[in-house]
Amino acid sequence: MIDLLKEMNRHVELESVHSASFGRYGKVLNRFPHEEIAERMMEIPIPVTGNEYVPSLDKLEAGGMKKYIESHYFGGMPIQIGYCNGINSSLGGLEFHKGSEINVAITDFILLLGHTNELVKDTYNVANIKAFFVPCGAVIEMYQTTLHLAPCKVNDRGFKCVVILPKGTNTPLADEEKDADPLLFMKNKWLIAHSEHTRFVEQGAHEGIIGENITIAYPTEQQRGKLYV
Numbered sequence: 331m332i333d334l335l336k337e338m339n340r341h342v343e344l345e346s347v348h349s350a351s352f353g354r355y356g357k358v359l360n361r362f363p364h365e366e367i368a369e370r371m372m373e374i375p376i377p378v379t380g381n382e383y384v385p386s387l388d389k390l391e392a393g394g395m396k397k398y399i400e401s402h403y404f405g406g407m408p409i410q411i412g413y414c415n416g417i418n419s420s421l422g423g424l425e426f427h428k429g430s431e432i433n434v435a436i437t438d439f440i441l442l443l444g445h446t447n448e449l450v451k452d453t454y455n456v457a458n459i460k461a462f463f464v465p466c467g468a469v470i471e472m473y474q475t476t477l478h479l480a481p482c483k484v485n486d487r488g489f490k491c492v493v494i495l496p497k498g499t500n501t502p503l504a505d506e507e508k509d510a511d512p513l514l515f516m517k518n519k520w521l522i523a524h525s526e527h528t529r530f531v532e533q534g535a536h537e538g539i540i541g542e543n544i545t546i547a548y549p550t551e552q553q554r555g556k557l558y559v
Contacts, residue, residue, distance in 0.1 A: 332463045335440070335484060338547040344440070344461040347470050352462055355443045355476040356430075359403070362469035364434060367395065367411075367492055371436045374413060376488040381416025381480050383493070385500045390492065399494060403432060403471070408497040414480055417488040421544040423523040423530055424454055424477040425515070429496040431472045433481075435464045436490035440546050444477035452512055454522055456541035482546040512536045 336344045345351050347358055370390055390411040400409050407429075421442050433441075441462050448458045454477065464470060464481070472478055483489045499518040508514045513536050515521035522538035523530035531537060 331438070331465075331484075334549055335463060335546075338549065339461065341542075342442070342459060342461045342544055342546075344463065347441075347462045347464050347468060349462075351460070352470075354445065355460070355462070356470050356472040359432065359469040359471055362403075362432075362434070363395075363398070364467055364469050367434055368436050368467075371413065371490055371492060374415065374490070376415045376417065376490060379417065381414060381418050383412065383414045383480070383500070385412040385493075385495070386410035386497075387412050399432070403494075404430075404496070409494055410497045410499065411492065411494050413490065413492050415488065415490045416480060417483055418480045419482050419546050419548070420526075421456065421459070421479065421524060421539070422527040423479050423521055423535065423539065425479055425519055425521045426477050427474055427495060427499055427518050427520070429474055429499075429518070431476075431478070432492075432494035433464070433470050433472065434492035434494070435466050435468045435470075436492060437487075438466050438484050439464055439481035439489040439491060440484060441478055441481055442544060442546075443472075446475045446477060448477075449522075452522065452536060453538040453540055456539060456544055459544060461544075461546070484546070484548045486551070513538075 481489045481491050501517045503517045513520040521535050523535035524539035524543045525537050526543040
């Protein structure tokens with residue numbers, strides 16, 4: 331699958347999260363209880379249009395799951411467990427947080443990543459973007475220095491991703507709380523938007539992406555089927 335995706339996306343450097351190059355951005359969490367949290371996501375649909383992001387969902391946090399993750403992966407700090415499901419295929423923007431983010435891949439998807447060291451005067455050049463294929467079942471931790479946004483789908487059905495962050499992240503922030511930081515967009519969310527992402531721009535996000543709004547191509551069901559013939 332990844333070989334076909336590489337062939338279709340020569341405009342961006344694409345590797346697996348299991349490759350050594352992912353070490354700059356995060357790590358794979360092999361002992362994370364993926365099966366239990368994936369089961370809880372089964373009945374949560376992928377939207378027909380756009381993406382749906384929910385920062386915190388009781389269904390995902392119930393039954394000791396939240397406390398277990400806080401204890402084993404966040405040093406006892408409070409967290410929130412939510413999800414991002416959607417049909418996105420493009421970069422759109424880049425964000426970062428203070429504290430790691432854990433993603434649980436309920437489906438295959440691709441992440442477009444950068445590093446905060448590559449920010450220059452509140453701008454980011456897409457020439458530095460690296461793409462990583464995240465297979466269904468993988469659980470990854472992205473470091474706080476990793477620039478990222480919503481996953482990109484690798485089939486027509488879209489993607490499902492559990493998103494685990496420090497509690498309060500990506501929740502509303504009053505204008506007076508933003509102070510003089512042009513990138514601070516929501517609580518614990520620093521964001522730079524591509525000019526083509528009209529929703530972010532209309533909401534006042536800083537336009538700081540230099541270059542094309544990278545779009546990920548993916549195989550049709552017929553092309554995918556040939557992989558297994």
